[in-house]
Amino acid sequence: MAPAPPEGNLLTMSGxxxxxxxxxxxxxVDLEVQAGEVHCLLGQNGAGKSTLIKVLAGAHQPDDGVITWRGEEVQLKSPIAAMKLGIATIYQELDLVEGLSVAENIFLGHEPTSAGFIVKGGEARAAATALLARLGHPEIPAGRPVGDLSAAHQQIVSMARALSHEVRLIVMDEPSAALDPDEVDNLFRIVDTLTADGVAVIYISHRLEEIRRIGDRVTVIKDGRTVAVGLPAKETPTSDVVALMTGRDVAYVFPDRPAVADAPRGEPVLRTEGLTREGEFEPVDLELRPGEIVGLAGLVGSGRSEILETIFGxxxxxxxxxxxxxxxxxxxSxxxxxxxxLGLAPEERKAQALLLIESVTRNxxxxSMSRFSxxxxxxxxxxxKAARxxxxxxxxxxxxxxxxxxxxxxxNQQKAVLAxxxxxxxxxxxxxEPTRGVDVGARAELYSVIRRLADDGLAVLLVSSEVPEVLGLADRVLVLREGRVVHTSPAQELDEHRVLDLVMEGSPTP
Amino acid sequence: MKQPASEAQQGGPEAAPVADAVPLTKPAGKTPGGSPSRPPLGLRLDFRTLSLLGVLAALIVVGGITKPDQFLDTSNLQLVLTQASIIGVVTVGMTFVITSGGIDLSVGAIVALASVWATTLATQEYGFAGILFTAIIVGLACGLVNGVLIAYGGMAPFIATLAIMASARGLALQITDGNTQVVTLKSVLDLGSRDSYILGVPPLVIIFAAVTVIGWLVLNRTTFGRRTVAVGGNAEATRLAGIDVRRQRLYLYLLSGLCCGIAAFMLIVLSGSGQNTNGNLYELDAIAAAIIGGTLLSGGRGTIVGSVLGVLIFTTITNIFALNNLQSDVQQIAKGAIIVAAVLVQRRTARNGEG
Known part of the structure; x- marks a missing residue:
């Protein structure tokens, strides 16, 4: 509950x-953003952040609620409408056209033209080069196809595109996820320049230390609701923020582990020997015994999912x-x-596991169709009958x-995949990521289901970006950083802090 | 296999066991728990099928009113059904391919190639069986090429089948040198004659009916059909579920080729000849019929009944227009309008259900 500043908010979203x-x-959801601030939006996966920024970008129409922009109620009927008001969004999955050049991407939809339709390529390239220089990347060639650029450079192009409009608010969805430490520094420098010009930034990130570094205020959402508005980003204790995000008391109720003593689990059912995929992860040796849950902890991009998918063929x-x-x-294979x-419950449930328009039974x-034929x-x-x-x-x-x-x-979709x-x-x-997109209340139940399956003799290999989930559920934990296993130990010997230290060593610190 | 092991510890507030009493055979359309599940699939499909039947009935009424004597005449109805049979068999194969998220543009050209290959003088020496066998083998061979290119060569179905469409048509021209190859075998010609009608039903129509029934059974009652739908619905999820998606794709184009071979044989029977211009624009008619029938062009849902109704609707329109002396240009325009209308309806249905 930050007191509204006298001049009012740039953006107010309510209900x-x-x-x-x-x-x-x-x-x-309620959200208030002032001109010139970096407003951080926090929430777990599935809390509704993405939906919220899509509403703000005009890509989704809200069913209820009011959006006020510079004191006037507005309706963002389309992405163009939002852009015209000066709201630009940089999505996590970059939305660039790979076959078009950098300049063409930046000015897509508002190309400088003569006679209304002849694109002035030279002018566009010059303007693009100027924008890129302003973003600290004059070396990106404006005429190059975007598909040839690195992920970090693509992100810069995305940002240049946002700035090519008259912007007052830029939404950045996990902009640092694909960046190296140096590039993150550059990103922050850009954010500083923008806010100095009075542009507001909505910044979404999972890295709390980044939020401390550049954030002014924080709004936390959970299960599609705002649970805290306008907390001071630098002073609010991490534990408070995390508690707000997770509602830990509800979310992380983990079933008991079987006592270590009664775990003569026999021969390993799954073993990897020097399993490698160049560029993704370095040799991994792991063993999985019946009844055991082994967790892989690490940041996005540390190679966790890749290891799982490689084991699965x-x-x-x-x-x-x-x-x-x-x-x-x-x-x-x-x-x-x-x-x-082996069975895989993949990260992108809808894209990789479900036949969305089919029944539960068929999914x-x-x-196992051959069993019923x-x-x-x-x-x-x-x-x-069997599916049921x-x-x-x-x-x-x-x-x-x-x-x-x-x-x-x-x-329940996840349960269907397990079934x-x-x-x-x-x-x-x-x-x-078995609990991605699973609401907080349902997580505890899913945890107990997973534990019960293990007790029945299944071996489980678990990947999660939520450290408490790995620690609470797994018997043994492997910590990954940049494709390398940096630590292995029983889960009881680790705590969240230690894991985060291991995971983030080498990530940017002020 | 895991069995219950219900340790009751997951209890939760919502005392579960009661639900166990629900009989397994009846899905209980309205789940008491106020579940968000929509009306069972059958209803929606039935609605679509009913509307197609309605359109067909309306057309029959129109035909009956405008040309009462000619349209409802037995021989005219036999003609309509016979015409529908050949494109209908092709459409059944096409329906499988589209349901899997693919497309087969080569069907018309395969029908042409199979029909001329099966009617060369050399083939005719082998008699009835030689013609039938050749038509089917040529169809399967073309389907095999399509399937290998698409499933194992990683080519887009549109491109691969476009290439086969061009090549097969060219090969057909090369074989015939542009001439009509007349069939002289009495056994083949007899099959198309009025004397071989069974209770007034032409044998070609019976073949079509058999292909339809088999197609329906395969799509709805077999693992093959289920895999077809799954590949079309989400190929990546299907692969990660442990199904050989590539092999399934290969089989599907083989199936389409097989249907083309059968259709080519039917065309030989009907026309008493083989021509390199046979099967012209069959690909468009078959795709259009499948789409207006309710098969999703993006894959994941297919209906044989809908496709067959789509074929019957198109054939009936053509017949009515011809009886009323309307030129084929008007027919084409009407067909185009029907496709647009049907797809618009389908899009609305799809959007209502979008997640």
């Missing part, structure tokens, strides 16, 4: 609500091997991995095998 089928993505290793029960798996008893049975003919009664048994075991809601999977909540592998009789579960 913003956005419904998607089956999900209340935003449930009354979705990526082909450049070195090393994967063994299940001592038998080497055919490298780069998902089918071999599945046949050997669950897709990996004779000579190719499906016994759909048996299929439904698997989903009921995981208490999937609604208990309706015909429900279309898209209409389910994130947690798929249970039905298949899988013995090693690879979980990549």
């Amino acid at each position: 913003i609500t956005k419904l998607f089928p089956g999900v209340r993505a935003l449930d009354g 979705a990526r082909k290793p450049t070195g090393g091997r994967v063994l299940v029960d001592g038998q080497e798996l055919k490298p780069g 998902v089918r071999a991995a599945v046949r050997a008893g 669950v049975s897709v990996s 004779r000579a190719g003919w499906l016994d759909s009664t048996a299929e439904r 048994a698997a989903t009921q075991e995981l208490s999937l809601r609604p208990d309706n095998p015909d429900a279309i999977i898209r209409t389910l909540s994130g947690g 798929r592998w249970l039905l298949r009789g899988c013995r090693v579960l690879l979980l990549d």
Whole structure:
């Protein structure tokens, strides 16, 4: 509750609500931004940040709520409308056209023209070069196709595009995620210049230390609601911010681990020997025994997902091997991995796991169809029955095998993915960000489901960017930094601080 | 296999077990828990099927009113159905391909190539079986090339089948040198004659009906059909579920090629000849029929019944227009309008359900 400054806010969003089928993505979010400030937006994955900035960018229409811009109520009916007001958004997945040149991208949609339609290429290039110079990157050639540039340079182009309009507010969605430390410094310098000119910046990042460094105020959202408005970014204790973000008391209720003593778990079911993918991760040796949950902790880009996908055969290793029960798996073959008893719940559930317009049953049975068929003919009664048994075991809601999977909540969608592998009789579960997009209340239940599966003898390899999740759920933790395992130990011997230290060593500090 | 092991510890406030009482066979359309699940799929499909049937019925009424004597005449109805049969068989194969998220532009050219290859003098020496066998093998071979290029060569279906479309058509011209190859085999010609109608139904129509029934069963009742839908719905998810997506794609283009081979044979029977101009624009008719039938061009949903109704609608329009002496230009315009209208309706349906 920051006292509103006398001159009023640049932007006020109040009671913003956005419904998607089956999900209340935003449930009354409030946000106030003043000119010239860096306003940090914090919240876990799935809290609604992305939806909120899409509303602000005019890409989504809110179902309810009021947006006030410089004292006047406005409706952002389209991205163009938002741009005209001076709101620019730099998305996390860069939205550049790879085949067009840097200058063409920057001026896409508002090219300098003569006679209204003939593009003045030279003028555009000159203006682009000037903008890039202002951003501290005069070396980026304005005529180069954007697809040839590095991720960091693409980000600069994205920013130049935002600045090519008359901007008053720039929204940056995790701008530092793809950047090296030097480049982050440069980014901050740019942000400083912008705010000195009176431009407001909404800055989204998971790295709290960045927020301390450049943020002025912080708004925290959780489960589609604002839980704190306008906290001072530099003074609010981390523990307060984290507690607001996570609602830790609710979210992180972890099931008990089995006592260490009664864990004679037998031979490892999964082993990797020097598994490598050049450019993504360095040789990894790990062992997974039945009943054990092993966690991989690390930042986005540290190679966690890549390791999981390589074990699963979705990526082909450049070195090393994967063994299940001592038998080497055919490298780069998902089918071999599945046949050997591996199952993956991937990070991008919708893109990589779900048949969105299909029923729960069909999503669950897709990996086990041969079990319900004779000579190719499906016994759909048996299929439904078995799929339902698997989903009921995981208490999937609604208990309706015909429900279309898209209409389910994130947690229940994830349960359907787990049920798929249970039905298949899988013995090693690879979980990549299992609680992404799962609301806080449903997480605890998912945790207990995962633990129960392990107790039943499954081996689980868990990747999560939320450190408490790894620490709370896993028996053993491998800490990754930049594609390298930097630490291995039982989870009890680690705490969040220690892991964050290990993970972030080498990341920018003031 | 994991079995219950219900340690009751996940209990939660919402005392679960009650739901177990729901009988397995009845999905209980309205889940009491107020679940967000929409009406069962069947209803929506039925609505679409019903509207297609409505359009067809309306067309029959129009035909009956404008040309009461000619349109409803038995021989005219037999003609309409026979014409629908050939493109219909091609459309069944096309429906599978589109359902998987692909496209096959080469169907018309494959029909042409198969029909001329099967009617060369050399082939005709082998009699009825030689013609049938050749037509089917040529269709399968073209499908194999398509499938290998797309599934294992990583080519876009549009490009690969466009290339085969050009080459197959060229090869057909090379074989015939532009001449019509007349079939002299009585056994083949007899199949198209009025004497071989079974209870008034032409054998070609029976072939079409059989292909439709088999196609429906395969799409809806087999693992093959399920995989087809899954690949079209989300190929990456299907791959990560442990299904061989590439092999499935190969099979699908083989299937389309097979349907083209059957259609080529039917065309030979009907016309008593093989020509390199056969099957002209079949690709467009088949795609259009599948799309207005309700198969999603983006893949993930396909309906054989819809496709067949789409074919019947198109054929009926053509027939009515011809009976009323309207030129083919008007027919083409009407077809275009129908495609646009059907796709607009489909888009609305899709948007309503978007996540």
